[in-house]
Amino acid sequence: MPAWREKPPFVWHRSPALAYRATNATKIHKNKELLMRTAARLLAILILAAAGSALAQGKHLIDPTPPGSLNPEPLPPLQNPDAPSTPAKDLFARKSTPFPGPSRSIGGYFDGCLAGAVALPISGPSWQVMRLSRNRNWGNPQLVRFIERFAENAKKVGWNGLLVGDMSQPRGGPMLSEHRSHQIGLDADIWFTPMPDHVQSREEREFGSATDVVAPDMLDVDSEVWTHKHTELIRTAAQDPAVIRILVNPAIKKALCREAGADRAWLFKVRPWYGHAEHFHVQIACPPGSAECKPQPPPRPSDGCDHELDFWFKQSTLHPPPSKPKPALTLAGLPPACKQIVKAP
Ligand SMILES: [Zn+2]
Numbered sequence: 001m002p003a004w005r006e007k008p009p010f011v012w013h014r015s016p017a018l019a020y021r022a023t024n025a026t027k028i029h030k031n032k033e034l035l036m037r038t039a040a041r042l043l044a045i046l047i048l049a050a051a052g053s054a055l056a057q058g059k060h061l062i063d064p065t066p067p068g069s070l071n072p073e074p075l076p077p078l079q080n081p082d083a084p085s086t087p088a089k090d091l092f093a094r095k096s097t098p099f100p101g102p103s104r105s106i107g108g109y110f111d112g113c114l115a116g117a118v119a120l121p122i123s124g125p126s127w128q129v130m131r132l133s134r135n136r137n138w139g140n141p142q143l144v145r146f147i148e149r150f151a152e153n154a155k156k157v158g159w160n161g162l163l164v165g166d167m168s169q170p171r172g173g174p175m176l177s178e179h180r181s182h183q184i185g186l187d188a189d190i191w192f193t194p195m196p197d198h199v200q201s202r203e204e205r206e207f208g209s210a211t212d213v214v215a216p217d218m219l220d221v222d223s224e225v226w227t228h229k230h231t232e233l234i235r236t237a238a239q240d241p242a243v244i245r246i247l248v249n250p251a252i253k254k255a256l257c258r259e260a261g262a263d264r265a266w267l268f269k270v271r272p273w274y275g276h277a278e279h280f281h282v283q284i285a286c287p288p289g290s291a292e293c294k295p296q297p298p299p300r301p302s303d304g305c306d307h308e309l310d311f312w313f314k315q316s317t318l319h320p321p322p323s324k325p326k327p328a329l330t331l332a333g334l335p336p337a338c339k340q341i342v343k344a345p
Contacts, residue, residue, distance in 0.1 A: 092173030114172025161195030
């Protein structure tokens with residue numbers, strides 16, 4: 001298993017249904033009557049077939065970008081915000097403004113927070129922020145500068161402009177939904193859909209759907225929607241010196257390996273991971289001089305196009321067994337400065 005620590009969220013979604021199916025199949029199999037056994041086997045086959053097709057369709061449930069809301073409800077106040085057991089995500093999700101002062105990315109990508117965050121403007125010359133109701137277009141100023149720079153460079157390879165998904169919350173930290181990383185303002189999700197030519201309305205940004213570029217069998221990209229411009233888009237991001245890692249679906253990595261051509265020096269930064277079929281995840285390095293920022297180990301220097309890729313196309317990887325969710329992070333699991341940052345008004 002590769003070193004990246006982001007757990008696939010879809011395993012979680014699927015587990016109850018799979019557990020239910022497995023239990024039923026087992027019960028039926030125990031029946032001693034021959035007729036019943038035959039019937040049970042048939043039923044088991046049907047159940048497995050149904051589960052298989054549910055999984056094939058379930059690909060679209062992997063880290064999707066669900067529609068937002070035009071009138072997001074404020075979260076209800078916490079009963080016990082000061083209890084040590086309160087999940088940190090419940091505290092950070094209730095902060096709608098950044099912590100003032102100089103920008104600081106504190107702790108690690110998976111266990112940290114952010115002070116002095118800046119917002120990426122929701123519309124720029126070559127980008128637009130999606131799902132504004134999530135209020136996750138915040139980052140270290142270095143991340144905002146990267147997105148502005150990347151959007152310009154992407155235009156030069158024929159990409160009309162970026163649709164920007166989640167960055168970080170105003171004070172970073174863990175989120176109520178979707179991500180385990182994105183905590184210190186140095187991660188951003190970019191949609192595989194190019195920006196339209198007009199400035200989108202709030203409705204379009206909340207309800208528009210991202211393009212899933214992976215084929216239904218998950219073994220390759222979907223030739224109906226994948227273009228060489230997608231390869232050039234990812235190449236452009238990977239060639240930015242600030243970028244240390246990009247996560248894409250294994251089917252996309254396979255396509256990049258095929259289409260990269262002679263210039264392959266950037267490929268090592270692009271790593272396969274679960275999901276990431278409708279957006280890719282870009283991680284930039286701890287900014288120079290930020291002593292509180294905990295760096296991630298860089299990816300291995302190999303282009304990752306060899307047998308390393310085989311792991312991702314095994315049935316057991318494409319359809320992994322359910323995994324137990326980890327207990328939620330509390331403030332005790334974050335650097336001490338994060339407590340002050342999330343408790344400040
Ligand atoms: Zn991401």
